[in-house]
Amino acid sequence: MKRLSLKTRLVLLHTGMMALVVCIVLALLFSISSREIVSNVENTLEASVFGAFEDMEYEDGRWDFDSDLMNLEDGVYLSVYDKNSQELLYGRIPYGFAYDLPFESGNLRTITAGENDYSVLDLEHTVNGRPVLIRGVISISDAERDFRYTLRLALILSPLMIFLTAVCGYLLSRRALYPVSKITKTVQEIQKEKDLSKRIDLGKGNDEIYTLARTFDGLLETIDAGMQREKQFTSDVAHELRTPISVVLMQCEDLLQGNHLDEEGRREVSVIHRKMKSISDMVSQLLLLSRADQGREKLNLEPVDFSEICEMVAEEFTGIAQEKGIQIQTRIEPGLQLTADQTLMIRLLGNLLENAVSYGNPGGHVWVSAWKADEYLQVLVKDDGIGISPQDLPRIWDRFYQADPSRNSDSSGLGLSMVKWIVEAHHGQISVSSELGKGTAFSCIFPSGS
Template sequence: MQQLSFKNRIASHYIVTTALLIFVVFFIIYSIVKFSVYSHVNNDITSEVDKHLSEIEIVGNTFHLIHKEEWKEREHNTLDVNPVFIQFVDENRNVIEKSPNLKKSSLIFNENNAENKLFDTKLADNSIRQIQVPIYQKTKIIGYIIIAMSLEDATMVLNNLFEVLLIVYPLILMVLFFIARFIAGRSIKPISSIITTSNIITKDNLTSRIPLPQNRDELYILSQTINNLLDRIETAIEREKQFTSDASHELRTPLTVIKGTLEVLIRKPRNPAEYEEKINFCVTEVDRLNHLVDQLLLLARFENQKQSLKIEKVYLNAIFLDTIARNSTAIQSKNITITTDFSRDYYIETDSYLFLIIVNNLISNALKYSNQNGKLTVHIKSVASRIECHIIDSGIGIPADDLENIFNQFYRSQSNAHPEIKGTGLGLSIVKRLCSLLTIDIAITSEENIGTRVVLSLFEADLK
């Protein structure tokens, strides 16, 4: 069984509800009209009863109409205009007198209906409304006056109304269905855009986005949510592509070097010293590969992780002191003088793990590019409502032309001039991305052969 489309389902549900509502309204209209028509007839009959009871004369156990000319009134003579049928019967139900418009017919006394109660019955196959009222001689019933009025006009009005409602009812529902279907189609038009856009989005085409509706309703939120989802998917796929590209590009060189070294090593027998030298060289390259993979994974991991940050109060002084202690081997090997300038205890609110990566990269870079017997200064100070962390080295410095590129992936300033300084060119790229993630401002100034200054600016934690 074929299912209805979304807009047809909306229209159908609307029509079912509307059909019930219109049915109730039509039923109420019909009931009100019927009540009004019958009330009018009942009032007329009651008026006739009061009128004719006052116009009879009781003599002993008999009675008769005082004014015989009453029968000459049009409603008692004819059947064409609001006829009123009147009949007098004695206590034995024998007809004493009746209106001329009854002719040869007689009103039937209904034993099953209570006295003074109006009820519907038939007169020569015509519908009438009838009442039978007792006539008393003191407390004894000596007869009845039976009055009836035709219901043909009332029945015709009610039948016509019923037919009109019966015809109009499905027509209204049909018109409302198409109107509801049209409105539903207009309302869910953005869904068609969502379907169209979704169909053209592939792994190789992630740039298309769903047009946002003008009205900021649920469909607007849905479209915006899907666009945000597409942004995240595009970012994830681009990050995957970037990682694959970076890995294939950067891993190829050390792997080629290792392969070449081993091929040279097995060409002919060599003495143990040569084997040891080449193996140590390969181990160094493998360590470099491990470090490179770690850096690449770090970049991929923290590309877009703002929602998973663990923000907490961090003791800034301890972060720098612990990082310096972890790099003690490099400090001792170059005999670098470390100076820390902390005028007081400083606290910040950040992700301690990510901030530690930033500081560790900056300190290790400063040590790596420092000269033998150089100096490294870490200075923390308050500036307005922020804290500035200055990391100052006395190393080889960075040329002015290279400063704008130092945050690019795999970019290494003066790599040819200083081949002895190994690196991947990913450290500052990682620092920049993590600073952006943690809303930390970073600035680097440098002079060749004098040194480099890195300044981190971040908000101080409220300890209250």
């Protein structure tokens, strides 16, 4: 099962704890048995009956009762009887209660009358020498009914309380984890756009997450500064190497054009010239990539005949391919138009064809296809050469990376990096598929309006 997010786990934990508390409270309410309800009722009844002693007086043959005896305080019915005649002197009893219930002074009883249960307490009391009986009656059924009503209300409100707890927990979790979400979003943007200048910038805060964000921003500052220094160093080195390389190439060309070298010397100078030409191409590509990294490489966009470019580059590599016994076959749709930098497009196709020929097998084939599908222009360069192993495939876009450098010692390892940058600079997409020992296919897609 997919691991739940931290926000979801916090909400579930908070809601679960609230549900547990509610269940415990309800369990405590359920644990209040009828005996405990009756006990509370009886305590109330005893307090009311004993309190009635102060609400009556007998003077000059007359009874004087306080009106509080008629009030249903705490639901207790109070009535006063003459002990001798058992005549009702004052008070009242519940409707439907037995009027002829025998008196049992000091005995607390439970009586059933109709559908209700009552607690009854009779006490004997003497007021100025005149004995009376005081009877207190309270309904147990009413108390149980009130308790059940409260319990039902609690059961009804419990889901609402849990739901509100879940909502509050979600809002609190989202607010608490907002910094984490912002950190994640910033990292994803950096990965997608490869822009180390972005910062999280949570603002002021002293908790652990804010400290983590500031630390992460500091790390980005360090990495960005290091990358900028590396780009500048690469650009400076490539720029400084151009002059001495050009001088060496010119000297080699002068020597080769002269007549004062013997055959062996001419071969050695030719080797130097070829190697320096390879280094010159590498420095040129490295300088271009460095300027691109720094945002200083501007595209010279113009309408170009892409079909003509493909045919021209394929024709240029035909002779090189034939030296290795490789046949280049083209299937290029005529009249393909594209707004692009012509020089970079020539370099893109040249790098792909050079790669296909260099890693092709003698007697093999290279196929170059270009066509328009919907609103996109598609290019495919495919070969039946040695292929690329699955573990090497993700790294072929890295600069200076070569899966098998022994197969092409003149390769700089920058060709495919250059290809990828050119495609992305024209808002296109590039993909590769390969099978070891069977060949490789590079596919480029460009918006036809680019």
